[in-house]
Each structure stands twice: as C-alpha cells, then as structure tokens.
Amino acid sequence: MTNRATATIHGWLLLLPAMACLALFTHWPAIASFVDSFMSTPRARRPARFVGLDNYQQMMADPIFWKAMANNLWFAMGTIPTSIALALLMAVWVNDRIAGRTLVRMAYFTPTILPMIAVANIWLFFFTPQYGLLEQIVGAFGGRSTNWLGSQDTALYAVTVVAIWKEAGFFMIFYLAALQAIPPSLGEAAAIEGASRWTFFRRVQFPLLMPTTLFVLINAVINAFRMIDHIFVMTRGGPDNATTLLLFYIYQVGFGFWDTTYAAALTCVLLLLLALVAFVQYGWLERRTHYQ
C-alpha cells in the first residue's frame, strides 16, 4: 500500500467519529427537511405521500408565516445594529482608564453567562403591568400605564430589548481584544498629525476593527434567528403572534400541531436564510473587509 493511501485511511479514521455524528445530526436532517417538505404529514392510516409544492403553497398563503418573517426582520433590525454599536461603545469605554473599569466590564459581560430562560423571568417581572418595575418607574414620572408584553405595539420591542441586553456584552469582549491589539504607535502618529479623537477613531480604529465587526455581525445575524428562549417565558409568541419569530413558529408547527412536513418546509426557509448569510459573508463582505 502506498504512503498516500495509508495517510488517507488514517485521516478518515480520525475523522470518522466526528463526521458520523455531524452526518447524522447536521447533514442528514438538512437533506431530510428538504425531502420532507415535499411530502404530506403522515397521520393515522394515511402514510406520507409526495405532494409537490403543497407545503410551500400553504406557506405562501399562511398569514402567521408572513407575520413571523416580518417579526424576525424587525427583531433582526432591532438587535443587530444596536447590540453592535453598544458593544463598540462599551469596549471603547472599558478600554480607557475609567473609574471602576473592572466592575464595569464585569457588569457588561454578566448577561452572557446567565441562562436566557432564567433572566427572562426577571425581565418578565420588569414588564409586568401595574406592579412591574418599569411600570413603577414610568408611574413615578407620571407616565401612563402600559401593558408592555400584552400589547401588539410594544411586545416585539420588549423582547428585542432583552436580546440586545443579552448579547451586547458578549460582542464587547471581541472589540476590546481588537482595540488592545492596535499598536500604540498609530495613536502617537495620529496625535502628531493633530487628528482629533473622533478622527482617530473614524479613520484609524474603526477601519482596523472591521474584521471584528464582520465576525460580530455574522454572530448577531445568526443570533437573530436563534434567540427565542426568552419568547417562551415572556410572550409565547403572543399577543396574537406579535412576537412569533421564525424558529418559534417552526417549534409551534412541529411540536404544537405536529405538522412535521410543514415544519420541514419552514425549516428549509430558515436554512436558506442562513445559507444566504454564509454566502454574503464569504462572497462579498470578506473581500470588502480590510485586514491588518
């Protein structure tokens, strides 16, 4: 046997356990979702059969699906820019010699390690009508009472705020690491040139942080489709589907109504969106990002 063949056998033997698990729980279910989305859901005495695009036609006519897509879009547009901007601000602050910076950094980072399902309980109390904390604060300033989670106009904002709170501190540490990696000589040179602090940030620091921004952006986009734990505690998708996000709807269809093939079709939409993110990342943003 040649050396090359031996190496190939060794290599694949080492990969085998991990590849087998990935094939079973990532590759196969992705393909199976696609196949199942063209089938009917098997019911008692009626086995699954090929129904073509029926599930997708149902989807196009399903107002809750469109509602979930719109909600997810707003949720993404609410969480992504805000949490990234806050993360950058936090990192710049914590990078300076401000008072109590260790404690401040700790406060920003703490939400990252707390279980979302647990802190959602506390946020639920904050938003509770009548005696919730937010209500008391608003009341103290003479504002009028709002049922934040019970109203269609505010519920999505409320769950968006919680998501921003959860992830901003996590993103901060990547900016912090990147800021600390910028050579001090750049700051010295800019200062000699007489650049203001804002100019230095905009022209030097921010461009150098682009790879970090890209990394954080991808994470934020994926999180916008993944973060639904708090929905279970705070709204369960309500009121009247005002906070139903795509993944939460997949959960409802797949495990509430047990319509598994329609859920598979919805899963395909989610996978398509994630693939789009990957495509944009590798095909477009990667080329436009300035690396040091």
Added chain:
Amino acid sequence: MSGAPQPQSVASSRPDPYAPKGLALTLESTGAILLALIWILPLAYAVWAAIHPAEYTTRFELTAPLTLDNFTRAWAAAPFARYFLNTFILVTMILAFQLVLGTLAAYALARQDFWGRDIAFALILAQLMIMPDALIVENYRTLAKFNLIDTIPAIALPYIASAFGIFLLRQTFKTVPKELDDAARVEGASPLQVLMKVYVPLAKPTYVAYGLVSVSYHWNNFLWPLLVTNSVESRPLTVGLQVFSSSDQGIDWAVICAATLMTSAPLLVGFLLFQRQFVQSFMRAGIK
C-alpha cells in the same frame, strides 16, 4: 488567523495620546457606570427579591428584613437537586465527547495530508451556519427512531460533534512546531502517541477556553432539552426552571427569583471567581 492570539495590553506601558483626561474622563466614566448599572439591574433586582420576604418584592426599603426562606421554598417546590444532577451529567457528557471527537478530527485536519481532507473540512464547517437549533424537527424524528426521547443522551447527541471545537483545535494544532512532531516520530512514537504527548499538552489553554464556553452554553441551553425531555429524570435545570415558574407557582416573584438565582449560581460564582479566565476564554474562542 493564528491559533491562539494573545490579546496583550501593549498600550499600558506607553501613554496613549487619546486617553481621555479631566472632564472628558469624568463624563466617560459616568456614562460607562450608568450603562453598567442598567446592565446589572436585572441581576441586582433578582438578588433583592430573592433575599427579602415577598411583601418587599416591589417595595425597596433598606431596612427590609433578610431571609433565605424563598430559596428553601423554591428548593422544596421542585426537584431541583435532580435537575442539578441532570445538568451536571449533561454538560460533562457533552464536553467529554466534544473533546475526544474534536481532538481526533482536528489532528487529522491540521497535520495529516490525505485525500478528501478539504471536503471533510468544508462539511464540518457547515455546522457553524446550520446550527442544531434549526434542525429540531428532523433531529427529534431521528432520536425517536433510536428510542432515545426523554433521556439525557438524547439532549447531548446533536451537540457532541462540534464544528466550532474542531475548528478551534485545528487552528491551535497548526501552531505546534512541526519539528516537535518529527522528533517524537523519530523516537518511534505512533501518530496517536504524538497526538497525546505533543499536541494535547500544548493546546491546554485552548481546551480550557473551549471547555468554559461549552459548559456555559450547554448549562444555559433550553430549546432542544425542552423538546426531547418530559420527565424529572432527564430534565436539565433550564427546562426544570421553566416548568417550575410557569406552573402552579402563580406569580410568586420572590420564589421565582430565588429559583432563577439558584439555576444560574454555579456559572455566576465561577465567573465571579475566575473573571479573567472567563472573559479571555470567550475572547480566545471567538478570535479564530
């Protein structure tokens, strides 16, 4: 894209001309501290509600009497001891498998040159985008076929091969000098011995970093455990807490806050004790 970039505070030794001074520094500190207070408010509130009698849940008086009663009541109202055990078994099981599978795969990808390596790597990286959360429907069917629903292994299985862990270890292994590898082989070590004696010890910081991230993630994970468990014997803490707080407890916020704190306590205490280690681990795991 080096394996283990060490964020260094190079700036500290030389004066930074853009460091805010005087009034600017005061303003910046005030802003930062205000934001920090908002950020810590939910946790601070949970602590307040948990250590005071229920009538002080919404009344903030410094003289309010302290009590541990809420914790005892929460502990007695749900089988939290069992949930803790389940979560402990779960995160240990996941981490152990992730490390073994990840080490083997990363070694192959980093140091073996063989047919199909690049395709294998691409297939592995696919999991970074297609996270297990998106595949709940099909994964549930697979585990139902294996008759594993409502067991702890069912929660663990979709996660034990982690693209993220494999990638992280591969990057680290690539930084190990090839000479060390060759020297060990000249001594007559087999590939697995080289892996165990040369690569694994040198990658220890990466293992620690990845371990902390993995344990935090799976301690807090909720959606998948919720779907595949339905009994006390297999439920982890997060699902137990959700069952507890949405059931007959009504809205006894003091008890719910106590239960919330208990659930988060091990990670929180670990974080407070090893703050640097935690932050650097998450950082190291993120910068690839």
